[in-house]
Amino acid sequence: MPKKSADPGPSVKDPELYERLRDEGNSKQKSARIANAAANSSRSAVGKKGGRSGDYEDWSKQDLYDRAKEIGIDGRSSMSKSQLIDALRHS
Template sequence: MPDARIKNEKQYQALLEIGYSKEKAARIANTPDAGEKGGHAKPYNEWSKAELYEQARIVGISGRSYMSKKNLIHSLRNN
């Protein structure tokens, strides 16, 4: 039964099948443009700290307000 809180149910189920936790799969599936492949986003190294902070907020990374730009990039890549 689909969960009404999940914005992209198909992506959520696919992430669960490959081993993501329910929490991480939900965060990714609920990110506005997470399901788009072949996007044209610039690499994190080229983002401003404010842009990285906002993305960290969207995906639910805790402790982001204390992180440096380098730590934000690391957390976004590994969470």
Template sequence: MPDKKIPQIKNEDQYEALRDQGYSKEKSARIANTPDQVAGRKGGKAPAYEEWTRDELYDKAREIGLSGISKLRKKELIERLRNH
């Protein structure tokens, strides 16, 4: 049988601090596992969510697996995307 991979957190202290602040397990792990030299860099060249259409925001939310989004307004989609 193949070995199961056990998720590892690279920075346990940071992970626990983020969890204490109310971040999800997924988001805390993603942040805690980001290499320090990458963490301070600005993201890509994508426009701000406010410049996206409601349909584009909806498609992005579906792509990343958010549920309960079909009746959300544009502002609510933006909030969900930023805080997932």
């Protein structure tokens, strides 16, 4: 059985979730942040908070090109939209 860590302190609002996250190997800071977010709303809502980027197919060719430039994909200037999408997905 995993060893329980020291009392997380009064700043952690859901100590049970905090301990489970720590047992999974998460850092103290990440575990506390998730446990507190879950206590402020609901555990199921915490995972749904993140943003979502649109599908690459919905991006303009210029936006795809700019993103490829940002991350340093070589040969981007001669790529078609579908080639840019493929390069971005596999970089």
